[in-house]
Amino acid sequence: MKKISVIGSGTMGNGIAHVFAQHGFEVSLIDLKQDFLDKALATISKNLDRQVSKGLIIESEKTSALSNIQTFTGLSEGVKSADLVIEAATENMEVKLDLFRQLDQLCPAETILATNTSSISITKIASVTNRASQVIGMHFMNPVPVMKLVEVIRGYATSDEITKQIMTLSSNLSKDPVEVNDYPGFIANRILMPMINEAIYSLYEGVAGIQEIDTVMKLGMAHPMGPLQLADFIGLDVCLSILKVLHDGFGNPKYAPCPLLVNMVEAGFKGVKTGEGFYKYTKGSKDLVVSPRFSK
Structure with a gap:
Protein backbone atom coordinates (compact mmCIF):
# COMPACT_ATOMS: atom_id res chain seq x y z
CA MET A 1 0.00 0.00 0.00
CA ASP A 182 -19.33 -2.66 14.60
CA TYR A 183 -21.95 -1.56 17.10
CA PRO A 184 -23.24 1.98 17.72
CA GLY A 185 -20.50 4.30 18.93
CA PHE A 186 -17.90 1.50 18.70
CA ILE A 187 -15.87 1.73 21.96
CA ALA A 188 -14.45 5.25 22.17
CA ASN A 189 -17.70 7.14 21.72
CA ARG A 190 -19.94 4.55 23.34
CA ILE A 191 -18.11 5.32 26.58
CA LEU A 192 -17.09 8.96 26.02
CA MET A 193 -20.38 10.45 24.79
CA PRO A 194 -22.57 9.27 27.70
CA MET A 195 -19.97 10.79 30.04
CA ILE A 196 -20.11 14.12 28.20
CA ASN A 197 -23.91 13.94 28.10
CA GLU A 198 -24.03 13.30 31.85
CA ALA A 199 -21.76 16.28 32.44
CA ILE A 200 -24.15 18.45 30.41
CA TYR A 201 -27.11 17.06 32.37
CA SER A 202 -25.29 17.93 35.62
CA LEU A 203 -24.95 21.51 34.41
CA TYR A 204 -28.55 21.57 33.11
CA GLU A 205 -29.88 20.36 36.47
CA GLY A 206 -27.78 22.87 38.45
CA VAL A 207 -25.66 20.31 40.24
CA ALA A 208 -22.50 22.32 39.57
CA GLY A 209 -21.08 24.97 37.25
CA ILE A 210 -18.98 24.48 34.12
CA GLN A 211 -15.58 25.02 35.73
CA GLU A 212 -16.55 22.94 38.78
CA ILE A 213 -17.60 19.97 36.62
CA ASP A 214 -14.46 20.14 34.50
CA THR A 215 -12.20 20.60 37.53
CA VAL A 216 -13.63 17.51 39.26
CA MET A 217 -12.93 15.36 36.21
CA LYS A 218 -9.46 16.81 35.64
CA LEU A 219 -8.25 16.61 39.23
CA GLY A 220 -10.29 13.63 40.40
CA MET A 221 -10.07 11.39 37.35
CA ALA A 222 -6.78 12.66 35.86
CA HIS A 223 -8.47 13.67 32.60
CA PRO A 224 -6.30 16.15 30.65
CA MET A 225 -9.41 18.14 29.74
CA GLY A 226 -12.80 18.40 31.41
CA PRO A 227 -15.82 16.88 29.62
CA LEU A 228 -17.45 20.23 28.83
CA GLN A 229 -14.26 21.70 27.40
CA LEU A 230 -13.73 18.47 25.47
CA ALA A 231 -17.28 18.69 24.07
CA ASP A 232 -16.49 22.19 22.82
CA PHE A 233 -13.28 20.90 21.25
CA ILE A 234 -15.03 17.99 19.51
CA GLY A 235 -17.94 20.20 18.42
CA LEU A 236 -21.31 20.15 20.17
CA ASP A 237 -23.00 19.32 16.86
CA VAL A 238 -20.76 16.26 16.51
CA CYS A 239 -21.51 15.20 20.09
CA LEU A 240 -25.24 15.53 19.41
CA SER A 241 -24.96 13.53 16.19
CA ILE A 242 -23.13 10.68 17.93
CA LEU A 243 -25.61 10.59 20.81
CA LYS A 244 -28.45 10.34 18.29
CA VAL A 245 -26.71 7.37 16.66
CA LEU A 246 -26.37 5.70 20.08
CA HIS A 247 -29.98 6.49 21.03
CA ASP A 248 -31.37 5.25 17.70
CA GLY A 249 -29.07 2.22 17.57
CA PHE A 250 -29.77 0.89 21.05
CA GLY A 251 -33.22 2.35 21.69
CA ASN A 252 -32.12 2.99 25.25
CA PRO A 253 -33.18 6.26 26.94
CA LYS A 254 -29.87 6.50 28.77
CA TYR A 255 -28.36 7.76 25.49
CA ALA A 256 -30.97 10.52 24.97
CA PRO A 257 -29.17 13.85 24.35
CA CYS A 258 -29.58 16.46 27.08
CA PRO A 259 -32.07 19.18 26.07
CA LEU A 260 -29.42 21.82 26.82
CA LEU A 261 -27.10 20.27 24.23
CA VAL A 262 -29.92 20.18 21.66
CA ASN A 263 -30.75 23.85 22.28
CA MET A 264 -27.13 24.98 22.05
CA VAL A 265 -26.62 23.23 18.72
CA GLU A 266 -29.87 24.56 17.29
CA ALA A 267 -28.86 28.08 18.36
CA GLY A 268 -25.51 27.73 16.61
CA PHE A 269 -23.29 27.55 19.71
CA LYS A 270 -21.17 24.56 18.72
CA GLY A 271 -17.97 25.12 20.67
CA VAL A 272 -14.52 26.07 19.41
CA LYS A 273 -15.56 26.03 15.74
CA THR A 274 -18.13 28.81 16.28
CA GLY A 275 -16.25 30.70 18.98
CA GLU A 276 -18.61 29.81 21.79
CA GLY A 277 -20.03 26.75 23.50
CA PHE A 278 -19.68 26.13 27.21
CA TYR A 279 -16.66 28.40 27.00
CA LYS A 280 -16.03 31.51 24.91
CA TYR A 281 -13.06 31.40 22.53
CA THR A 282 -11.21 34.52 21.41
CA LYS A 283 -8.75 34.27 18.55
CA GLY A 284 -5.18 34.56 19.77
CA SER A 285 -6.09 33.94 23.42
CA LYS A 286 -5.50 30.71 25.33
CA ASP A 287 -7.49 31.83 28.36
CA LEU A 288 -10.40 29.53 29.18
CA VAL A 289 -13.38 31.80 29.79
CA VAL A 290 -16.83 30.45 30.67
CA SER A 291 -19.48 31.59 28.21
CA PRO A 292 -21.33 34.61 29.62
CA ARG A 293 -24.55 32.68 29.01
CA PHE A 294 -23.58 30.44 31.94
CA SER A 295 -22.20 33.09 34.28
CA LYS A 296 -23.79 33.12 37.72
Missing part, protein backbone atom coordinates in the same frame (compact mmCIF):
# COMPACT_ATOMS: atom_id res chain seq x y z
CA LYS A 2 1.61 3.23 -1.19
CA LYS A 3 -1.17 5.38 -2.64
CA ILE A 4 -3.66 6.79 -0.17
CA SER A 5 -6.65 8.98 -1.01
CA VAL A 6 -8.24 11.07 1.74
CA ILE A 7 -11.70 12.52 1.14
CA GLY A 8 -12.34 15.69 3.12
CA SER A 9 -9.68 18.25 4.03
CA GLY A 10 -11.11 19.49 7.34
CA THR A 11 -9.58 18.94 10.76
CA MET A 12 -9.57 15.13 10.57
CA GLY A 13 -8.86 14.85 6.84
CA ASN A 14 -5.83 17.13 6.83
CA GLY A 15 -4.52 15.41 9.95
CA ILE A 16 -4.82 11.98 8.32
CA ALA A 17 -3.14 13.28 5.14
CA HIS A 18 -0.36 14.79 7.27
CA VAL A 19 0.42 11.52 9.03
CA PHE A 20 0.44 9.39 5.87
CA ALA A 21 2.56 11.92 3.95
CA GLN A 22 5.04 12.16 6.84
CA HIS A 23 5.45 8.38 6.67
CA GLY A 24 6.29 8.37 2.98
CA PHE A 25 2.93 7.55 1.40
CA GLU A 26 1.68 9.23 -1.77
CA VAL A 27 -1.42 11.12 -0.64
CA SER A 28 -4.28 12.45 -2.76
CA LEU A 29 -6.29 14.94 -0.68
CA ILE A 30 -9.77 15.53 -2.09
CA ASP A 31 -12.37 18.20 -1.35
CA LEU A 32 -15.09 20.16 -3.10
CA LYS A 33 -13.21 23.46 -3.44
CA GLN A 34 -9.58 24.41 -3.96
CA ASP A 35 -9.93 27.01 -1.20
CA PHE A 36 -10.62 24.21 1.29
CA LEU A 37 -7.56 22.33 0.06
CA ASP A 38 -5.30 25.38 0.21
CA LYS A 39 -6.39 25.99 3.79
CA ALA A 40 -5.68 22.33 4.62
CA LEU A 41 -2.17 22.50 3.14
CA ALA A 42 -1.48 25.65 5.16
CA THR A 43 -2.61 23.83 8.32
CA ILE A 44 -0.44 20.80 7.54
CA SER A 45 2.56 23.05 6.90
CA LYS A 46 1.99 24.90 10.19
CA ASN A 47 1.69 21.62 12.11
CA LEU A 48 4.87 20.29 10.49
CA ASP A 49 6.62 23.53 11.49
CA ARG A 50 5.55 22.85 15.06
CA GLN A 51 7.09 19.38 14.86
CA VAL A 52 10.33 20.89 13.51
CA SER A 53 10.43 23.45 16.34
CA LYS A 54 10.03 20.66 18.89
CA GLY A 55 12.82 18.62 17.32
CA LEU A 56 10.49 15.79 16.33
CA ILE A 57 11.40 16.06 12.64
CA ILE A 58 13.95 18.02 10.60
CA GLU A 59 13.24 20.61 7.90
CA SER A 60 13.95 18.19 5.04
CA GLU A 61 11.33 15.78 6.43
CA LYS A 62 8.78 18.58 6.42
CA THR A 63 9.61 19.37 2.78
CA SER A 64 9.37 15.69 1.86
CA ALA A 65 6.01 15.28 3.59
CA LEU A 66 4.48 18.27 1.79
CA SER A 67 5.81 16.99 -1.55
CA ASN A 68 3.95 13.72 -0.95
CA ILE A 69 0.54 15.45 -1.03
CA GLN A 70 -1.42 16.23 -4.17
CA THR A 71 -4.81 17.94 -4.09
CA PHE A 72 -7.92 17.24 -6.17
CA THR A 73 -11.38 18.74 -6.47
CA GLY A 74 -12.57 15.81 -8.60
CA LEU A 75 -13.40 12.53 -6.88
CA SER A 76 -12.72 10.25 -9.86
CA GLU A 77 -9.29 11.74 -10.54
CA GLY A 78 -8.31 11.62 -6.89
CA VAL A 79 -9.14 7.96 -6.26
CA LYS A 80 -8.47 6.29 -9.61
CA SER A 81 -5.21 4.62 -8.54
CA ALA A 82 -5.66 4.45 -4.76
CA ASP A 83 -4.68 1.39 -2.76
CA LEU A 84 -6.68 2.74 0.18
CA VAL A 85 -9.34 5.45 0.35
CA ILE A 86 -10.13 7.03 3.72
CA GLU A 87 -13.36 9.02 3.87
CA ALA A 88 -13.24 11.89 6.37
CA ALA A 89 -16.26 13.88 5.22
CA THR A 90 -19.00 15.30 7.41
CA GLU A 91 -20.57 12.94 9.98
CA ASN A 92 -23.76 12.47 7.98
CA MET A 93 -25.13 9.05 7.03
CA GLU A 94 -26.53 10.03 3.61
CA VAL A 95 -23.37 11.88 2.61
CA LYS A 96 -21.28 8.84 3.47
CA LEU A 97 -23.56 6.36 1.72
CA ASP A 98 -23.54 8.46 -1.44
CA LEU A 99 -19.74 8.71 -1.36
CA PHE A 100 -19.26 4.97 -0.91
CA ARG A 101 -21.63 4.19 -3.79
CA GLN A 102 -19.46 6.41 -5.97
CA LEU A 103 -16.19 5.02 -4.63
CA ASP A 104 -17.30 1.47 -5.34
CA GLN A 105 -17.75 2.43 -9.01
CA LEU A 106 -14.67 4.63 -9.36
CA CYS A 107 -11.97 2.70 -7.50
CA PRO A 108 -10.03 -0.33 -8.72
CA ALA A 109 -11.49 -3.65 -7.58
CA GLU A 110 -8.66 -4.23 -5.09
CA THR A 111 -8.93 -0.83 -3.37
CA ILE A 112 -9.77 -0.91 0.34
CA LEU A 113 -12.45 1.59 1.38
CA ALA A 114 -12.17 3.00 4.89
CA THR A 115 -14.17 5.57 6.81
CA ASN A 116 -13.05 7.78 9.67
CA THR A 117 -16.60 7.89 11.06
CA SER A 118 -16.78 8.16 14.82
CA SER A 119 -20.11 6.36 15.19
CA ILE A 120 -21.94 5.49 11.94
CA SER A 121 -22.32 1.79 11.14
CA ILE A 122 -19.52 0.32 9.01
CA THR A 123 -21.89 -2.51 8.05
CA LYS A 124 -24.46 -0.02 6.77
CA ILE A 125 -21.83 1.88 4.77
CA ALA A 126 -20.45 -1.37 3.32
CA SER A 127 -23.95 -2.49 2.27
CA VAL A 128 -24.10 0.09 -0.54
CA THR A 129 -20.95 -1.33 -2.16
CA ASN A 130 -20.13 -4.56 -3.95
CA ARG A 131 -17.02 -5.03 -1.83
CA ALA A 132 -18.31 -5.28 1.73
CA SER A 133 -15.35 -7.47 2.72
CA GLN A 134 -13.03 -4.56 1.84
CA VAL A 135 -14.84 -1.85 3.82
CA ILE A 136 -13.53 -0.98 7.28
CA GLY A 137 -13.48 1.80 9.87
CA MET A 138 -10.29 3.71 10.69
CA HIS A 139 -11.29 6.09 13.48
CA PHE A 140 -8.36 8.41 14.12
CA MET A 141 -8.34 10.68 17.17
CA ASN A 142 -8.05 14.46 17.06
CA PRO A 143 -5.44 15.93 16.71
CA VAL A 144 -4.36 13.15 14.37
CA PRO A 145 -0.61 13.95 14.22
CA VAL A 146 -0.43 13.79 18.04
CA MET A 147 -2.90 11.14 19.20
CA LYS A 148 -1.68 7.54 19.06
CA LEU A 149 -4.96 5.61 18.90
CA VAL A 150 -6.62 4.30 15.76
CA GLU A 151 -9.88 2.49 16.43
CA VAL A 152 -10.11 -0.16 13.67
CA ILE A 153 -13.74 -1.18 13.23
CA ARG A 154 -14.76 -4.38 11.49
CA GLY A 155 -18.07 -4.34 9.67
CA TYR A 156 -20.11 -7.52 9.75
CA ALA A 157 -18.59 -8.67 6.43
CA THR A 158 -15.07 -7.17 6.75
CA SER A 159 -12.53 -9.89 6.01
CA ASP A 160 -9.80 -11.07 8.36
CA GLU A 161 -7.19 -10.23 5.74
CA ILE A 162 -8.33 -6.63 5.31
CA THR A 163 -8.50 -6.15 9.07
CA LYS A 164 -4.96 -7.49 9.43
CA GLN A 165 -3.70 -5.17 6.68
CA ILE A 166 -5.26 -2.09 8.28
CA MET A 167 -3.96 -3.02 11.75
CA THR A 168 -0.44 -3.40 10.33
CA LEU A 169 -0.74 -0.19 8.32
CA SER A 170 -1.82 1.74 11.41
CA SER A 171 1.18 0.42 13.32
CA ASN A 172 3.42 1.52 10.44
CA LEU A 173 2.10 5.07 10.98
CA SER A 174 3.50 4.91 14.54
CA LYS A 175 -0.06 4.56 15.84
CA ASP A 176 -1.54 2.06 18.29
CA PRO A 177 -4.46 0.29 16.56
CA VAL A 178 -7.23 -1.35 18.56
CA GLU A 179 -9.67 -3.71 16.83
CA VAL A 180 -13.36 -3.45 17.73
CA ASN A 181 -16.61 -4.70 16.28
Whole structure:
Protein backbone atom coordinates (compact mmCIF):
# COMPACT_ATOMS: atom_id res chain seq x y z
CA MET A 1 0.00 0.00 0.00
CA LYS A 2 1.61 3.23 -1.19
CA LYS A 3 -1.17 5.38 -2.64
CA ILE A 4 -3.66 6.79 -0.17
CA SER A 5 -6.65 8.98 -1.01
CA VAL A 6 -8.24 11.07 1.74
CA ILE A 7 -11.70 12.52 1.14
CA GLY A 8 -12.34 15.69 3.12
CA SER A 9 -9.68 18.25 4.03
CA GLY A 10 -11.11 19.49 7.34
CA THR A 11 -9.58 18.94 10.76
CA MET A 12 -9.57 15.13 10.57
CA GLY A 13 -8.86 14.85 6.84
CA ASN A 14 -5.83 17.13 6.83
CA GLY A 15 -4.52 15.41 9.95
CA ILE A 16 -4.82 11.98 8.32
CA ALA A 17 -3.14 13.28 5.14
CA HIS A 18 -0.36 14.79 7.27
CA VAL A 19 0.42 11.52 9.03
CA PHE A 20 0.44 9.39 5.87
CA ALA A 21 2.56 11.92 3.95
CA GLN A 22 5.04 12.16 6.84
CA HIS A 23 5.45 8.38 6.67
CA GLY A 24 6.29 8.37 2.98
CA PHE A 25 2.93 7.55 1.40
CA GLU A 26 1.68 9.23 -1.77
CA VAL A 27 -1.42 11.12 -0.64
CA SER A 28 -4.28 12.45 -2.76
CA LEU A 29 -6.29 14.94 -0.68
CA ILE A 30 -9.77 15.53 -2.09
CA ASP A 31 -12.37 18.20 -1.35
CA LEU A 32 -15.09 20.16 -3.10
CA LYS A 33 -13.21 23.46 -3.44
CA GLN A 34 -9.58 24.41 -3.96
CA ASP A 35 -9.93 27.01 -1.20
CA PHE A 36 -10.62 24.21 1.29
CA LEU A 37 -7.56 22.33 0.06
CA ASP A 38 -5.30 25.38 0.21
CA LYS A 39 -6.39 25.99 3.79
CA ALA A 40 -5.68 22.33 4.62
CA LEU A 41 -2.17 22.50 3.14
CA ALA A 42 -1.48 25.65 5.16
CA THR A 43 -2.61 23.83 8.32
CA ILE A 44 -0.44 20.80 7.54
CA SER A 45 2.56 23.05 6.90
CA LYS A 46 1.99 24.90 10.19
CA ASN A 47 1.69 21.62 12.11
CA LEU A 48 4.87 20.29 10.49
CA ASP A 49 6.62 23.53 11.49
CA ARG A 50 5.55 22.85 15.06
CA GLN A 51 7.09 19.38 14.86
CA VAL A 52 10.33 20.89 13.51
CA SER A 53 10.43 23.45 16.34
CA LYS A 54 10.03 20.66 18.89
CA GLY A 55 12.82 18.62 17.32
CA LEU A 56 10.49 15.79 16.33
CA ILE A 57 11.40 16.06 12.64
CA ILE A 58 13.95 18.02 10.60
CA GLU A 59 13.24 20.61 7.90
CA SER A 60 13.95 18.19 5.04
CA GLU A 61 11.33 15.78 6.43
CA LYS A 62 8.78 18.58 6.42
CA THR A 63 9.61 19.37 2.78
CA SER A 64 9.37 15.69 1.86
CA ALA A 65 6.01 15.28 3.59
CA LEU A 66 4.48 18.27 1.79
CA SER A 67 5.81 16.99 -1.55
CA ASN A 68 3.95 13.72 -0.95
CA ILE A 69 0.54 15.45 -1.03
CA GLN A 70 -1.42 16.23 -4.17
CA THR A 71 -4.81 17.94 -4.09
CA PHE A 72 -7.92 17.24 -6.17
CA THR A 73 -11.38 18.74 -6.47
CA GLY A 74 -12.57 15.81 -8.60
CA LEU A 75 -13.40 12.53 -6.88
CA SER A 76 -12.72 10.25 -9.86
CA GLU A 77 -9.29 11.74 -10.54
CA GLY A 78 -8.31 11.62 -6.89
CA VAL A 79 -9.14 7.96 -6.26
CA LYS A 80 -8.47 6.29 -9.61
CA SER A 81 -5.21 4.62 -8.54
CA ALA A 82 -5.66 4.45 -4.76
CA ASP A 83 -4.68 1.39 -2.76
CA LEU A 84 -6.68 2.74 0.18
CA VAL A 85 -9.34 5.45 0.35
CA ILE A 86 -10.13 7.03 3.72
CA GLU A 87 -13.36 9.02 3.87
CA ALA A 88 -13.24 11.89 6.37
CA ALA A 89 -16.26 13.88 5.22
CA THR A 90 -19.00 15.30 7.41
CA GLU A 91 -20.57 12.94 9.98
CA ASN A 92 -23.76 12.47 7.98
CA MET A 93 -25.13 9.05 7.03
CA GLU A 94 -26.53 10.03 3.61
CA VAL A 95 -23.37 11.88 2.61
CA LYS A 96 -21.28 8.84 3.47
CA LEU A 97 -23.56 6.36 1.72
CA ASP A 98 -23.54 8.46 -1.44
CA LEU A 99 -19.74 8.71 -1.36
CA PHE A 100 -19.26 4.97 -0.91
CA ARG A 101 -21.63 4.19 -3.79
CA GLN A 102 -19.46 6.41 -5.97
CA LEU A 103 -16.19 5.02 -4.63
CA ASP A 104 -17.30 1.47 -5.34
CA GLN A 105 -17.75 2.43 -9.01
CA LEU A 106 -14.67 4.63 -9.36
CA CYS A 107 -11.97 2.70 -7.50
CA PRO A 108 -10.03 -0.33 -8.72
CA ALA A 109 -11.49 -3.65 -7.58
CA GLU A 110 -8.66 -4.23 -5.09
CA THR A 111 -8.93 -0.83 -3.37
CA ILE A 112 -9.77 -0.91 0.34
CA LEU A 113 -12.45 1.59 1.38
CA ALA A 114 -12.17 3.00 4.89
CA THR A 115 -14.17 5.57 6.81
CA ASN A 116 -13.05 7.78 9.67
CA THR A 117 -16.60 7.89 11.06
CA SER A 118 -16.78 8.16 14.82
CA SER A 119 -20.11 6.36 15.19
CA ILE A 120 -21.94 5.49 11.94
CA SER A 121 -22.32 1.79 11.14
CA ILE A 122 -19.52 0.32 9.01
CA THR A 123 -21.89 -2.51 8.05
CA LYS A 124 -24.46 -0.02 6.77
CA ILE A 125 -21.83 1.88 4.77
CA ALA A 126 -20.45 -1.37 3.32
CA SER A 127 -23.95 -2.49 2.27
CA VAL A 128 -24.10 0.09 -0.54
CA THR A 129 -20.95 -1.33 -2.16
CA ASN A 130 -20.13 -4.56 -3.95
CA ARG A 131 -17.02 -5.03 -1.83
CA ALA A 132 -18.31 -5.28 1.73
CA SER A 133 -15.35 -7.47 2.72
CA GLN A 134 -13.03 -4.56 1.84
CA VAL A 135 -14.84 -1.85 3.82
CA ILE A 136 -13.53 -0.98 7.28
CA GLY A 137 -13.48 1.80 9.87
CA MET A 138 -10.29 3.71 10.69
CA HIS A 139 -11.29 6.09 13.48
CA PHE A 140 -8.36 8.41 14.12
CA MET A 141 -8.34 10.68 17.17
CA ASN A 142 -8.05 14.46 17.06
CA PRO A 143 -5.44 15.93 16.71
CA VAL A 144 -4.36 13.15 14.37
CA PRO A 145 -0.61 13.95 14.22
CA VAL A 146 -0.43 13.79 18.04
CA MET A 147 -2.90 11.14 19.20
CA LYS A 148 -1.68 7.54 19.06
CA LEU A 149 -4.96 5.61 18.90
CA VAL A 150 -6.62 4.30 15.76
CA GLU A 151 -9.88 2.49 16.43
CA VAL A 152 -10.11 -0.16 13.67
CA ILE A 153 -13.74 -1.18 13.23
CA ARG A 154 -14.76 -4.38 11.49
CA GLY A 155 -18.07 -4.34 9.67
CA TYR A 156 -20.11 -7.52 9.75
CA ALA A 157 -18.59 -8.67 6.43
CA THR A 158 -15.07 -7.17 6.75
CA SER A 159 -12.53 -9.89 6.01
CA ASP A 160 -9.80 -11.07 8.36
CA GLU A 161 -7.19 -10.23 5.74
CA ILE A 162 -8.33 -6.63 5.31
CA THR A 163 -8.50 -6.15 9.07
CA LYS A 164 -4.96 -7.49 9.43
CA GLN A 165 -3.70 -5.17 6.68
CA ILE A 166 -5.26 -2.09 8.28
CA MET A 167 -3.96 -3.02 11.75
CA THR A 168 -0.44 -3.40 10.33
CA LEU A 169 -0.74 -0.19 8.32
CA SER A 170 -1.82 1.74 11.41
CA SER A 171 1.18 0.42 13.32
CA ASN A 172 3.42 1.52 10.44
CA LEU A 173 2.10 5.07 10.98
CA SER A 174 3.50 4.91 14.54
CA LYS A 175 -0.06 4.56 15.84
CA ASP A 176 -1.54 2.06 18.29
CA PRO A 177 -4.46 0.29 16.56
CA VAL A 178 -7.23 -1.35 18.56
CA GLU A 179 -9.67 -3.71 16.83
CA VAL A 180 -13.36 -3.45 17.73
CA ASN A 181 -16.61 -4.70 16.28
CA ASP A 182 -19.33 -2.66 14.60
CA TYR A 183 -21.95 -1.56 17.10
CA PRO A 184 -23.24 1.98 17.72
CA GLY A 185 -20.50 4.30 18.93
CA PHE A 186 -17.90 1.50 18.70
CA ILE A 187 -15.87 1.73 21.96
CA ALA A 188 -14.45 5.25 22.17
CA ASN A 189 -17.70 7.14 21.72
CA ARG A 190 -19.94 4.55 23.34
CA ILE A 191 -18.11 5.32 26.58
CA LEU A 192 -17.09 8.96 26.02
CA MET A 193 -20.38 10.45 24.79
CA PRO A 194 -22.57 9.27 27.70
CA MET A 195 -19.97 10.79 30.04
CA ILE A 196 -20.11 14.12 28.20
CA ASN A 197 -23.91 13.94 28.10
CA GLU A 198 -24.03 13.30 31.85
CA ALA A 199 -21.76 16.28 32.44
CA ILE A 200 -24.15 18.45 30.41
CA TYR A 201 -27.11 17.06 32.37
CA SER A 202 -25.29 17.93 35.62
CA LEU A 203 -24.95 21.51 34.41
CA TYR A 204 -28.55 21.57 33.11
CA GLU A 205 -29.88 20.36 36.47
CA GLY A 206 -27.78 22.87 38.45
CA VAL A 207 -25.66 20.31 40.24
CA ALA A 208 -22.50 22.32 39.57
CA GLY A 209 -21.08 24.97 37.25
CA ILE A 210 -18.98 24.48 34.12
CA GLN A 211 -15.58 25.02 35.73
CA GLU A 212 -16.55 22.94 38.78
CA ILE A 213 -17.60 19.97 36.62
CA ASP A 214 -14.46 20.14 34.50
CA THR A 215 -12.20 20.60 37.53
CA VAL A 216 -13.63 17.51 39.26
CA MET A 217 -12.93 15.36 36.21
CA LYS A 218 -9.46 16.81 35.64
CA LEU A 219 -8.25 16.61 39.23
CA GLY A 220 -10.29 13.63 40.40
CA MET A 221 -10.07 11.39 37.35
CA ALA A 222 -6.78 12.66 35.86
CA HIS A 223 -8.47 13.67 32.60
CA PRO A 224 -6.30 16.15 30.65
CA MET A 225 -9.41 18.14 29.74
CA GLY A 226 -12.80 18.40 31.41
CA PRO A 227 -15.82 16.88 29.62
CA LEU A 228 -17.45 20.23 28.83
CA GLN A 229 -14.26 21.70 27.40
CA LEU A 230 -13.73 18.47 25.47
CA ALA A 231 -17.28 18.69 24.07
CA ASP A 232 -16.49 22.19 22.82
CA PHE A 233 -13.28 20.90 21.25
CA ILE A 234 -15.03 17.99 19.51
CA GLY A 235 -17.94 20.20 18.42
CA LEU A 236 -21.31 20.15 20.17
CA ASP A 237 -23.00 19.32 16.86
CA VAL A 238 -20.76 16.26 16.51
CA CYS A 239 -21.51 15.20 20.09
CA LEU A 240 -25.24 15.53 19.41
CA SER A 241 -24.96 13.53 16.19
CA ILE A 242 -23.13 10.68 17.93
CA LEU A 243 -25.61 10.59 20.81
CA LYS A 244 -28.45 10.34 18.29
CA VAL A 245 -26.71 7.37 16.66
CA LEU A 246 -26.37 5.70 20.08
CA HIS A 247 -29.98 6.49 21.03
CA ASP A 248 -31.37 5.25 17.70
CA GLY A 249 -29.07 2.22 17.57
CA PHE A 250 -29.77 0.89 21.05
CA GLY A 251 -33.22 2.35 21.69
CA ASN A 252 -32.12 2.99 25.25
CA PRO A 253 -33.18 6.26 26.94
CA LYS A 254 -29.87 6.50 28.77
CA TYR A 255 -28.36 7.76 25.49
CA ALA A 256 -30.97 10.52 24.97
CA PRO A 257 -29.17 13.85 24.35
CA CYS A 258 -29.58 16.46 27.08
CA PRO A 259 -32.07 19.18 26.07
CA LEU A 260 -29.42 21.82 26.82
CA LEU A 261 -27.10 20.27 24.23
CA VAL A 262 -29.92 20.18 21.66
CA ASN A 263 -30.75 23.85 22.28
CA MET A 264 -27.13 24.98 22.05
CA VAL A 265 -26.62 23.23 18.72
CA GLU A 266 -29.87 24.56 17.29
CA ALA A 267 -28.86 28.08 18.36
CA GLY A 268 -25.51 27.73 16.61
CA PHE A 269 -23.29 27.55 19.71
CA LYS A 270 -21.17 24.56 18.72
CA GLY A 271 -17.97 25.12 20.67
CA VAL A 272 -14.52 26.07 19.41
CA LYS A 273 -15.56 26.03 15.74
CA THR A 274 -18.13 28.81 16.28
CA GLY A 275 -16.25 30.70 18.98
CA GLU A 276 -18.61 29.81 21.79
CA GLY A 277 -20.03 26.75 23.50
CA PHE A 278 -19.68 26.13 27.21
CA TYR A 279 -16.66 28.40 27.00
CA LYS A 280 -16.03 31.51 24.91
CA TYR A 281 -13.06 31.40 22.53
CA THR A 282 -11.21 34.52 21.41
CA LYS A 283 -8.75 34.27 18.55
CA GLY A 284 -5.18 34.56 19.77
CA SER A 285 -6.09 33.94 23.42
CA LYS A 286 -5.50 30.71 25.33
CA ASP A 287 -7.49 31.83 28.36
CA LEU A 288 -10.40 29.53 29.18
CA VAL A 289 -13.38 31.80 29.79
CA VAL A 290 -16.83 30.45 30.67
CA SER A 291 -19.48 31.59 28.21
CA PRO A 292 -21.33 34.61 29.62
CA ARG A 293 -24.55 32.68 29.01
CA PHE A 294 -23.58 30.44 31.94
CA SER A 295 -22.20 33.09 34.28
CA LYS A 296 -23.79 33.12 37.72
